Amino acid sequence: MNDRRKFELIIGTFDAERFWRDPNLAKLPSFHDPETENIVMAMDELLFPFCEAQDKLITRYRMNVCHKEYLHEIGFKFLSNSTDLESPDVGSVGRTANIFDLLTSADRMGDMDLYLLDGARLSPFAVIPGADRTAARYGLEQDFPAIETVQTVNSKLYSTELNRRLDLRCDSQTVYSPEELLASGLTLLNQGPFLIKDEFGVSGKGNLLIESEAILRRVTSYVADQCSKGKTVRFIIEPFLRKELDFSCQFHIDPDGTYRHISVQQLVNHNFAYQGSYTADDRLLHMLQEAKYFDVMKRAASELYRSGYHGDVCVDSMLLTDGRIVPIVEVNARRSMSLIKHYVDRYLKKHDTAGSMTHATLQFACDVSFDQLLESLDREGVLYKPDRGFGILPLSANTLFINKVVSECKGIRNKQVKGRLYYSLIEGEWDNERLTTKVNEVLSSLSFKIAR
Numbered sequence: 001m002n003d004r005r006k007f008e009l010i011i012g013t014f015d016a017e018r019f020w021r022d023p024n025l026a027k028l029p030s031f032h033d034p035e036t037e038n039i040v041m042a043m044d045e046l047l048f049p050f051c052e053a054q055d056k057l058i059t060r061y062r063m064n065v066c067h068k069e070y071l072h073e074i075g076f077k078f079l080s081n082s083t084d085l086e087s088p089d090v091g092s093v094g095r096t097a098n099i100f101d102l103l104t105s106a107d108r109m110g111d112m113d114l115y116l117l118d119g120a121r122l123s124p125f126a127v128i129p130g131a132d133r134t135a136a137r138y139g140l141e142q143d144f145p146a147i148e149t150v151q152t153v154n155s156k157l158y159s160t161e162l163n164r165r166l167d168l169r170c171d172s173q174t175v176y177s178p179e180e181l182l183a184s185g186l187t188l189l190n191q192g193p194f195l196i197k198d199e200f201g202v203s204g205k206g207n208l209l210i211e212s213e214a215i216l217r218r219v220t221s222y223v224a225d226q227c228s229k230g231k232t233v234r235f236i237i238e239p240f241l242r243k244e245l246d247f248s249c250q251f252h253i254d255p256d257g258t259y260r261h262i263s264v265q266q267l268v269n270h271n272f273a274y275q276g277s278y279t280a281d282d283r284l285l286h287m288l289q290e291a292k293y294f295d296v297m298k299r300a301a302s303e304l305y306r307s308g309y310h311g312d313v314c315v316d317s318m319l320l321t322d323g324r325i326v327p328i329v330e331v332n333a334r335r336s337m338s339l340i341k342h343y344v345d346r347y348l349k350k351h352d353t354a355g356s357m358t359h360a361t362l363q364f365a366c367d368v369s370f371d372q373l374l375e376s377l378d379r380e381g382v383l384y385k386p387d388r389g390f391g392i393l394p395l396s397a398n399t400l401f402i403n404k405v406v407s408e409c410k411g412i413r414n415k416q417v418k419g420r421l422y423y424s425l426i427e428g429e430w431d432n433e434r435l436t437t438k439v440n441e442v443l444s445s446l447s448f449k450i451a452r
Helices: 034-041 043-048 065-075 098-107 131-138 147-153 158-164 178-189 213-228 282-290 293-306 336-348 370-379 398-409 430-443
Strands: 010-013 056-057 121-124 174-175 194-202 207-211 233-237 243-253 259-270 273-279 311-320 323-330 356-366 391-394 417-426
Touching: 010 043, 034 043, 034 370, 034 398, 043 056, 043 323, 043 336, 043 398, 065 370, 121 131, 131 207, 158 194, 158 233, 158 293, 158 391, 174 178, 178 207, 178 213, 178 233, 194 282, 207 273, 207 282, 243 293, 243 336, 259 282, 259 293, 259 336, 273 336, 282 293, 293 311, 293 323, 311 336, 336 356, 356 430, 370 391, 370 430, 391 430, 398 417, 417 430
Parallel strands: 010 056, 010 121
Antiparallel strands: 174 233, 194 207, 194 233, 243 259, 243 311, 259 273, 273 356, 311 323, 356 417, 391 417
């Protein structure tokens, strides 16, 4: 019997929820930020920790050469494309296409030799439209569930219903018209602030905190205007809960339904947007054991499997200030940032250390390169290397420079742009504050302005 693991082809598009969402649904008010959208498009480079030796990563934009060399030097082994799948300055037209659309329409995998893909298994970040078409086009093995199933279980409506099926306390309700939104919202406001959630809202978008009747009426008017143009109204509303901390549980459901727990990560969020993950402490894990939280996760996995899903799952949860645990805030039936953090930790564990994952949002107009950034971090003794045992391990480069590239493609030089640097912070013999201060000093010395 040959039990040799097939090598995997890692491909993904972040913001997967956008491709699951019904375009006929009315939207909540939001701020359009093209620079952030460009950054999200470049986030697929963060998938390299999932690669084992011989695995291949296909990214929308080719990974930075210096970044790849650094990762290879410290022990991450993977192959990736060396050409872009599309020009970075394609703008909003390109954003309508996910990476699987690009791969099937271009009929090529960047500069990846198709012969090298023989026998590969497609391993997507999330199952979105086009993943099955890509597998069929390139003769890849795949065992993920149908897109319709994935779409269903990732809906917040499913999370709400799952709470009820598991007999968990759930104060959420679904509204289907502007009138219902206003009436139910006014009732909730009598008890305090409440949230309006888009069915596929994610990471800072699609969640709206309502604290006054005036704001509620403005939002209702905005929704009613879309409704008059034929859009369907379907939002989840629920009381705003005072929380002590956010955390998430990662588990995997095998094709035969077997449940495998992976990890619990505490989260840092800001305005409902992900800021970072760090390993759950013993106090939280003890509380979860006492509250039989992991039994709830197993039951949730059984329900997901009964709904036709198998694969990676990340369940968002909360600990409230009154000590109550909310086990299921949202089901993410896909890989997640916290799962990436777990896989980085698996690498660090081989070197007897661990890290936390975060990012810095930076503004800059200078002509600094990623090579210069690595050299500066190394010179100041804070670039992670296994023999050093601490420092920062940069997990992305394109997310930092994508808007600079876009600007230069349009013939504009030295324009101030926004970038985001994802990294793992490995404290080692330093503490978090000292290491963060030193990293920020290095970034400032290179003329990066730290926005957050």
